[in-house]
Each structure stands twice: as structure tokens, then as C-alpha cells.
Amino acid sequence: MKNKPPYAIESVDHALHLASLLQQEGPLRVTDAADRLDVSASTAHRLLAMLVYRDFAEQQPDRRYRAGRVLRPTPVSEAPIALLRRIALPHLRRLVERVQESANLMVMAGPEVRFIATAECEQVLRVGDRAGRSLPTHLTSGGKAILAALPAEELTALYRGCDQVDLPRLRRELGLVRKRGFAINDQSTETGLTALGMRVDGPSGTPAAAVSLALPSARFDRDALATWIGAVSATVAAIEADLAAG
Missing domain, CATH: 3.30.450.40 (GAF domain)
Structure with a gap:
């Protein structure tokens, strides 16, 4: 049974969670990411910048972030x-x-x-x-x-x-x-x-x-x-x- 490690590295957890959200749910604004992770907008922006640097995310012309090339393509749920x-x-x-x-x-x-x-x-x-x-x-x-x-x-x-x-x-x-x-x-x-x-x-x-x-x-x-x-x-x-x- 997998539970969060007792000495979890919060920044790593946030980054991985954010990567999974981009992959599974589509583009996010910085404010969307901050809300989902319950962090400040500046923290969300830094996390997204690191994901972009490692090709886990990329920024669109409308300034939203979407999954980058490292994340494998997956079927998209039709549920809202x-x-x-x-x-x-x-x-x-x-x-x-x-x-x-x-x-x-x-x-x-x-x-x-x-x-x-x-x-x-x-x-x-x-x-x-x-x-x-x-x-x-x-x-x-x-x-x-x-x-x-x-x-x-x-x-x-x-x-x-x-x-x-x-x-x-x-x-x-x-x-x-x-x-x-x-x-x-x-x-x-x-x-x-x-x-x-x-x-x-x-x-x-x-x-x-x-x-x-x-x-x-x-x-x-x-x-x-x-x-x-x-x-x-x-x-x-x-x-x-x-x-x-x-």
C-alpha cells in the first residue's frame, strides 16, 4: 500500500503532481496551477519554469502551459x-x-x-x-x-x-x-x-x-x-x- 513518504520532499511532490495534471487534464494557467497545488502563484510559476526547462511542459502563445514532449501521450477522458x-x-x-x-x-x-x-x-x-x-x-x-x-x-x-x-x-x-x-x-x-x-x-x-x-x-x-x-x-x-x- 503506497502512502506519502514520512520525509517527503514537497517541491518534488508538487512538480510531479503538476506534471501529471498537465498530462491528464490539459493546459493550465499559472493561477490554475497555484490553486490546484495550494501554493502561491510565484511558487507555481517557478515549478512550471523548471518543467519547461526539462521539457515536461511548454508555454503556449496564450501563456497557458501544456504537457511537453517528455510526457507520453495518453488517451483523454471525455468526462468534464x-x-x-x-x-x-x-x-x-x-x-x-x-x-x-x-x-x-x-x-x-x-x-x-x-x-x-x-x-x-x-x-x-x-x-x-x-x-x-x-x-x-x-x-x-x-x-x-x-x-x-x-x-x-x-x-x-x-x-x-x-x-x-x-x-x-x-x-x-x-x-x-x-x-x-x-x-x-x-x-x-x-x-x-x-x-x-x-x-x-x-x-x-x-x-x-x-x-x-x-x-x-x-x-x-x-x-x-x-x-x-x-x-x-x-x-x-x-x-x-x-x-x-x-
């Missing part, structure tokens, strides 16, 4: 990232207050999910901030919740020729996800981490994102599963209602 994050974060925080475990919001971009928001719990042993990270869709709880809603032909097209995915087995697992209404990731992405995920539908009824509740596997208790799923379901319903209201 900024809107999803703004709407979901208050609900994620309320979910964390209720169950005292960390919560995430993620979107699917091809064979990966991108974590776009995290609300951390305050327990000493906890799952840390995942914002900016990408993981294989078929291994994460939220990713499986989204995949379970895809048409069969779209799922086949997504994983055709992918040796890392046993498609018949994945189809069986997604059938169980559809029946239950939620998905579980039991240490498939990180040793010592268990997560529960549910899909968030947009106003059109198509999957827009997913919410996951992530906790140390040592605290996973099947007797608490109904309580956790009920809390996640209420959070998903609240996010969907706010998305529908615009």
Missing part, C-alpha cells in the same frame, strides 16, 4: 473533469466523515482510470491521496464498476489483443458486479489495499465516473460491507443529483 471534481469533493468529504476511510473519484480513459480527487481520512493507518495517479481499469474497484455498464462489444473492443486481460474471466466478474451493484478490488493494485467502487452516471445515464472507498486490507470487515456500500451509494446518488442540476 473540473465539474466532476468541484461537485464531488464535498460529498467525498462527507463520506469520509461518515465511515472514517479514504474516498476517491476516478474517470475512465481507455484501459486506465485516472484518480481526479481524493478525500483522506484522519486515521494513522490510511490510504493516502491518489489524485493524479492512473491504474488499469480492469483491476480497480471503480474501473470495474464503470466497465460493468459498457456494452459487450465496447468491452471486447477495449481489450481485444490485450494479453494482460483474460476477457472471459473479466466478463464473468463484471456480471457479478452488475448483480451486486458494486465492485471490490482486493489487493489487485496494491498489496494491503482493499477498495469498494460504484459507478457515477451522468445526466444522460452513461457512466461519467466512479467513487471508491479505499482502506487498509487489515481493516476490511465483511460484516461492515453493507454499511460501507450504503454510504457509498448515498454519495453516488448525491453526486448524480448535483450533476443533473448542473
Whole structure:
């Protein structure tokens, strides 16, 4: 289970986080970067200047910064990232207050999910901030919740020729996800981490994102599963209602 190192170098963390934002979400102004990292505009400007120097970023004619040539091209999510994050974060925080475990919001971009928001719990042993990270869709709880809603032909097209995915087995697992209404990731992405995920539908009824509740596997208790799923379901319903209201 990966959490922030106890002696983290904050400037390095900020630079890496900023690079991932440029890669995954597109061009940013200096003020946008400062807001996302919770730093001053002058600090954001210095971080961006260093990324430009190392070809992780480049400045456009409109003075915004975009991903540079060093960052590999990745599929772009069609989800409205900024809107999803703004709407979901208050609900994620309320979910964390209720169950005292960390919560995430993620979107699917091809064979990966991108974590776009995290609300951390305050327990000493906890799952840390995942914002900016990408993981294989078929291994994460939220990713499986989204995949379970895809048409069969779209799922086949997504994983055709992918040796890392046993498609018949994945189809069986997604059938169980559809029946239950939620998905579980039991240490498939990180040793010592268990997560529960549910899909968030947009106003059109198509999957827009997913919410996951992530906790140390040592605290996973099947007797608490109904309580956790009920809390996640209420959070998903609240996010969907706010998305529908615009």
C-alpha cells in the first residue's frame, strides 16, 4: 500500500503532481496551477519554469502551459473533469466523515482510470491521496464498476489483443458486479489495499465516473460491507443529483 513518504520532499511532490495534471487534464494557467497545488502563484510559476526547462511542459502563445514532449501521450477522458471534481469533493468529504476511510473519484480513459480527487481520512493507518495517479481499469474497484455498464462489444473492443486481460474471466466478474451493484478490488493494485467502487452516471445515464472507498486490507470487515456500500451509494446518488442540476 503506497502512502506519502514520512520525509517527503514537497517541491518534488508538487512538480510531479503538476506534471501529471498537465498530462491528464490539459493546459493550465499559472493561477490554475497555484490553486490546484495550494501554493502561491510565484511558487507555481517557478515549478512550471523548471518543467519547461526539462521539457515536461511548454508555454503556449496564450501563456497557458501544456504537457511537453517528455510526457507520453495518453488517451483523454471525455468526462468534464473540473465539474466532476468541484461537485464531488464535498460529498467525498462527507463520506469520509461518515465511515472514517479514504474516498476517491476516478474517470475512465481507455484501459486506465485516472484518480481526479481524493478525500483522506484522519486515521494513522490510511490510504493516502491518489489524485493524479492512473491504474488499469480492469483491476480497480471503480474501473470495474464503470466497465460493468459498457456494452459487450465496447468491452471486447477495449481489450481485444490485450494479453494482460483474460476477457472471459473479466466478463464473468463484471456480471457479478452488475448483480451486486458494486465492485471490490482486493489487493489487485496494491498489496494491503482493499477498495469498494460504484459507478457515477451522468445526466444522460452513461457512466461519467466512479467513487471508491479505499482502506487498509487489515481493516476490511465483511460484516461492515453493507454499511460501507450504503454510504457509498448515498454519495453516488448525491453526486448524480448535483450533476443533473448542473
